[in-house]
Amino acid sequence: MTEQHDEPRSGTSSPAAASPALARLVGMPAPDFAEHVWSRAPLLTRGSDLPRDFADLFGPDAVDELVARRALRTPFARMAKDGTTLADRTFTLGGGVGAGIGDQLSEDRVLRELAGGATLVLQALHRSWAPVQDFAAALADDLGHPVQVNAYVTPPQNQGFSDHYDVHDVFVLQVAGEKRWRIRPPVLEAPLRDQPWERHRAAVEQAAQSEPFLEETLRPGDCLYLPRGWLHSATALGGTSIHLTIGVHAWTRRHLVDAVLGRIGARLSADVEARRSLPVDPGRSSGSEVAFGEDAEVVRSLVAKALHDLSVGEVVEALRPQVRAAQRAEPLGVLDQVERATHDEQGGTTWRVRRHLAAHWEDAGDSPVLVSRVGRLEVSADDRDAVAEVLDGIRDAGDLDPRLRRRLALAGLLVPADVSGE
Structure with missing residues (x-):
């Protein structure tokens, strides 16, 4: 196993049996991954250190099936070339009599764009491809965080996307071909979903000129873990490269903050002092701090009391709807x-x-x-x-x-x- 980290770690220990899905991705016990790697640093695990490759989850035949026979529509697929996302019309078409919806994948147009060097992205495979669906659900259970899965199909010697960072952690599972990855430290540590890389484009472009923290070639069976915020780009080498990207949408302390604030607001709606109107004050229209000062102090006191009275159970309860909505139950016939x-x-x-x-x-x-x-x-x-x-x-x-x-x-x-x- 090749890895970059400030602390020594063993990459040869047997993975914890309690986390079978995670054990397929990292060559170490799950508790070690959780303590030393998760959200901290990249980890590259070679296929020789993993139980098996990923051919049972996805492969070239799955790509052809999804493109030609499943009537996939956007946004379940997109294409990109040289860092630019292509317009949907360049790779979609209507389905003919009885299926005239115009944004279905066209295998002929996809073929043309792939031959011209574009990357095909098949999105949300955790909903559309059964082996990936089952594995993604098991991995979400192991991690305690919801996941999504995309496939990236890149022609030889091409790069679909320029240097960027994701707002979710990722596991990259190399399925076919080879891809050269360049990894650089974050310009914004642990970004949230409303802090995408485009907001820091200049800093990202400047950081992309520096020496990579990690530069390695992924081969079939290899797995790369990247915490959210780490910059990355990749180029396919000989042969078409296919990899799965598992995006882990981590629950963060910010989620708890929002839950706490929501519960405090609900509590204060039942407090008549919080419901009282602000006094008539012409000076308030100017936005003067003095005009709001007395009421602001009252509100701070009310919030402090509500926060003191808030139980951990109430915060957990506030998050339940989000947790339920983040995944689907096991499929049934x-x-x-x-x-x-x-x-x-x-x-x-x-x-x-x-x-x-x-x-x-x-x-x-x-x-x-x-x-x-x-x-x-x-x-x-x-x-x-x-x-x-x-x-x-x-x-x-x-x-x-x-x-x-x-x-x-x-x-x-x-x-x-x-x-x-x-």
Whole structure:
């Protein structure tokens, strides 16, 4: 394993079995990665130090399938050349009779642009390609942060994008061909989503003239991790290069700040002192600090008290909707689900809890509500403990009353155990 870091690390330890998806990307135990690498410095792990390559996730055949037979539309695909994104019309076309939507990928136009040196970007593969979808969901569980996945297809000796940084951490999985990567330190450390590199274009362009912190060639099976903010550019070498970029949209302390402020605002809406009108004062129209001073001090006192009274649980609760919306639950077969749930009382189906539900309970008197990524489900107080035990893995779904089990299956909370997951 080749790596650049101020502290020595071992790259040959066996990855933690508890994080199987992450173990496919880094040649070290997950706790070591979390403590020494995550959000700190780049890490290049050679394929020889990883359990296997990435051919099972994606490859040339997948590119051809998606381009020619899946009717992908923008923004699920884009193309770029020499640092410039191409207009959609250069690589899209209508689908003909019965599918005349005009922004579908045209394999002929994509072929022409690729032959001319453009890079094809297939976006959101965590939604459109099953092997990537399953792996991305497992990796998000390992990391505790939501992820997205794009594929970059670059012709030989070409560069799709100039030096830039991302506002999310990335894992680069080299699938086919070779690509030369140049990595440079951040011009803005740990940028947020509203701090894209274009806002610091001059600094980025100047930094791109300096010697790289890391310059290496990625070959099939290699994986490169980059914290958000690190500058990078890459050039395909011999043969067409295909790599997956897994973008990790990290939860940050700023998310917690926003959650805290939101809860404080909600609390103060119930405080009559915070609802009072500001006094009539002609001097306020000039924006004078003196005019606002007394009321500002009152507000500071109100906010300080609300902050003091705010519990950690309230902050966590405020983040729940964002966490639920950041991912989807495990895919299920709709028709198969209906068929099996309808005939569940006859037996023959073993059920398990659907993965990635992000479920929690909201108590509303005698009607507990189970809230998850698949919606809200009212459960009777008598059934709550049984359902909770199934969700927690301490009770088998087969022990539930058949009518309750059928209801959970039709709500999308249970899936057949013989349906393969990631």
